Amino acid sequence: MTHVITDACVDEKDASCMEECPVDCIYEGGSRMYIHPGECIDCGLCAEVCPNGAAVALRLLDPAAAAVHGPANDAFFTRVLPGRQAPLGSPGGASRLGPLDVDPS
Amino acid sequence: MTTHHPAPHHPAAHHAAAHHPRAHHPAVVDAEACSAALDRGETLPWTWYADPAITALEQERIFRRSWSYVGRTDQVAQPGQFFTCEVGGVPIVVTRDRSGGLNALVNVCRHRGAQVVREDCGTRKSLQCFYHAWTYGLDGSLRGVPRGDREADFDTSQLGLRRASVDTWGPFVFVHLDPEPAPLTEMLGELPELLAAGGIDLERMRFHHRVYYTIEANWKIAVENYLECYHCPVAHPGLADVLDVSPDAYELEVRPTFATHHGVVRDIPREAGYPVQGPVVEGQYHLVWPSLKVNVNPGQPNLSFGPVHPAGPERTTGYLDYFFGDDVDEAWIKAMLAFDDQVGAEDTDLVESVQRGASSGGVERGRLLLGSEHTISAFQRFVLGRLRED
Known part of the structure; x- marks a missing residue:
C-alpha cells in the first residue's frame, strides 16, 4: 500500500510533491501527477507538502474511494499511454523519464 | 571586558596541559572548599579549565539547563x-x-x-x-x-x-x-529596561551581520575576561581612549542572573578610533549567565548579541549578531566595527595566554581583586552552584 495522487490534482499540478519526493517516484502526466506504486516508499512527504490534498495514503481512503483512486493512479504505468507502444512499467525515476503530456485514456 | 572576537583559528594551539595530571571528575567533591576559596577572592581551581569531565558536567548542568x-x-x-x-x-x-x-x-x-x-x-x-x-x-x-x-x-x-x-x-x-523551564523573563531580569534606558530601542534595530569566532581557551576564561575591565587600561588602549575605565568611573554590577558594566565616555575626549558622540552616551556590556554577551558601544544605536559555548575543555566557539539603528550610516558602522575588532583581537590574545598558563599545572588557582573583579566571583559562584546540582 502506497500513496496515490487523486483527481484533486487535475489541472493543478502544483508539483511540490515532485520536488520533495526522496525517491523521485512522482511522474507528471498531461493533466495531473501519478505516483508509481512500486517505486513509492510510502514516506508520506507528498501528502505533507501537497497544497491541494491530492496526495493521499491509499490505506487511509475508504474502500470505495480506494477502488477508484488506486487504479486511476496506477493506470499511468500499467496501460499503454496514447502515442506509446507499451506501458511505462517502472521507469526508475520521474526526472529520468521527464514530463509526459498525456494521461491514461 | 570583551566586545567581540573575530578571532583567527589557531590550528597549532597550545595544549601544554595535555601532559599534566589533572583532577579527575568529580572535582566538585571539593565544593565547600571551592566556595570558601571564592570568599577569599581566589578563583575556581585551574584544573576546572582543562578537564573534559568538568566540561561535560557544565554542558549537562549549565548549558542544558539554561535558556540559550x-x-x-x-x-x-x-x-x-x-x-x-x-x-x-x-x-x-x-x-x-x-x-x-x-x-x-x-x-x-x-x-x-x-x-x-x-x-x-x-x-x-x-x-x-x-x-x-x-x-x-x-x-x-x-x-x-x-x-x-x-x-x-x-x-x-x-x-x-x-x-x-x-x-x-x-x-x-x-x-x-x-x-x-522557568520563564525567559526571569533570566533576562532587568536587562530589557537597562538596554532601553541606554538608548537602545529594539523595535528600531536592524540586523547587520553575524561574526563567528573560535578561541583556544576554556569557555569560562573567555567569559571571565569579559566580566572585568581591570585589564582595560593595560590591554585595551583604544577602548580606554573612549571610555573612562578608572575604577571610580567604570561601574560593575552583579544582578541575580547577569553581570553588567557601564562605562561613560571620557569628559575630555582623547582621540577616539570612531565617532563616539551620539544618542548612546555610555557603553553597556552585559553577561547573562551562563554565557550570553550583550554589548552596546557609545555613539549611534548599536548592539551585538551572542553566546559562547564550550567546544571542548580548551576551545570556545561563539558568535555575535550585530544590530544597528535603522538610520545609522555605514561609514559609522565601519568605523565602530574596526574599533570593536581591535578590542576583540586584544581579548583573544589575553584569553589564550591565560589558558596556556592556567592549564599548565604550574599554579593551582588565581587570586582576584574583589573590588574590581567581583563579577568574576559571582560568575564562578554561579558555575559552582550549577555543578553541585544533581
Missing part, C-alpha cells in the same frame, strides 16, 4: 523557514510551521538518531530524515514512516521529534531543553 540564545526571529519569519543550532551539545532545529507557530525541535530522528535537518537554515515544507525517509511536519509530528503500516503496534503519535521550549524577546530567539 540561538538566533533571530527574522530567520524564521515565514512559514517553512528554519535554522539549526545546538543547545548544550544537543542539535536543535527551530521552525516556523504553517500555522505560524514557532517550534524548537530536537534535531534527532526518532528512528536511528540521524540529524534530520543538516542545513544551517532555509525553507522547507516538511522535515524528512535523509536516512530512511521518516517524515515529520514542521511542528515535529511524525507524518509518515515507510513500511510503518507493516508493523504491529507502531504508534507514530508517540514518535514525533522531541520538543524543546522556545521563546522570544524582541528580535531574539531563545531555546531551553526543558519542556517546562
Whole structure:
C-alpha cells in the first residue's frame, strides 16, 4: 500500500510533491501527477507538502474511494499511454523519464 | 571586558596541559572548599579549565539547563523557514510551521538518531530524515514512516521529534531543553529596561551581520575576561581612549542572573578610533549567565548579541549578531566595527595566554581583586552552584 495522487490534482499540478519526493517516484502526466506504486516508499512527504490534498495514503481512503483512486493512479504505468507502444512499467525515476503530456485514456 | 572576537583559528594551539595530571571528575567533591576559596577572592581551581569531565558536567548542568540564545526571529519569519543550532551539545532545529507557530525541535530522528535537518537554515515544507525517509511536519509530528503500516503496534503519535521550549524577546530567539523551564523573563531580569534606558530601542534595530569566532581557551576564561575591565587600561588602549575605565568611573554590577558594566565616555575626549558622540552616551556590556554577551558601544544605536559555548575543555566557539539603528550610516558602522575588532583581537590574545598558563599545572588557582573583579566571583559562584546540582 502506497500513496496515490487523486483527481484533486487535475489541472493543478502544483508539483511540490515532485520536488520533495526522496525517491523521485512522482511522474507528471498531461493533466495531473501519478505516483508509481512500486517505486513509492510510502514516506508520506507528498501528502505533507501537497497544497491541494491530492496526495493521499491509499490505506487511509475508504474502500470505495480506494477502488477508484488506486487504479486511476496506477493506470499511468500499467496501460499503454496514447502515442506509446507499451506501458511505462517502472521507469526508475520521474526526472529520468521527464514530463509526459498525456494521461491514461 | 570583551566586545567581540573575530578571532583567527589557531590550528597549532597550545595544549601544554595535555601532559599534566589533572583532577579527575568529580572535582566538585571539593565544593565547600571551592566556595570558601571564592570568599577569599581566589578563583575556581585551574584544573576546572582543562578537564573534559568538568566540561561535560557544565554542558549537562549549565548549558542544558539554561535558556540559550540561538538566533533571530527574522530567520524564521515565514512559514517553512528554519535554522539549526545546538543547545548544550544537543542539535536543535527551530521552525516556523504553517500555522505560524514557532517550534524548537530536537534535531534527532526518532528512528536511528540521524540529524534530520543538516542545513544551517532555509525553507522547507516538511522535515524528512535523509536516512530512511521518516517524515515529520514542521511542528515535529511524525507524518509518515515507510513500511510503518507493516508493523504491529507502531504508534507514530508517540514518535514525533522531541520538543524543546522556545521563546522570544524582541528580535531574539531563545531555546531551553526543558519542556517546562522557568520563564525567559526571569533570566533576562532587568536587562530589557537597562538596554532601553541606554538608548537602545529594539523595535528600531536592524540586523547587520553575524561574526563567528573560535578561541583556544576554556569557555569560562573567555567569559571571565569579559566580566572585568581591570585589564582595560593595560590591554585595551583604544577602548580606554573612549571610555573612562578608572575604577571610580567604570561601574560593575552583579544582578541575580547577569553581570553588567557601564562605562561613560571620557569628559575630555582623547582621540577616539570612531565617532563616539551620539544618542548612546555610555557603553553597556552585559553577561547573562551562563554565557550570553550583550554589548552596546557609545555613539549611534548599536548592539551585538551572542553566546559562547564550550567546544571542548580548551576551545570556545561563539558568535555575535550585530544590530544597528535603522538610520545609522555605514561609514559609522565601519568605523565602530574596526574599533570593536581591535578590542576583540586584544581579548583573544589575553584569553589564550591565560589558558596556556592556567592549564599548565604550574599554579593551582588565581587570586582576584574583589573590588574590581567581583563579577568574576559571582560568575564562578554561579558555575559552582550549577555543578553541585544533581
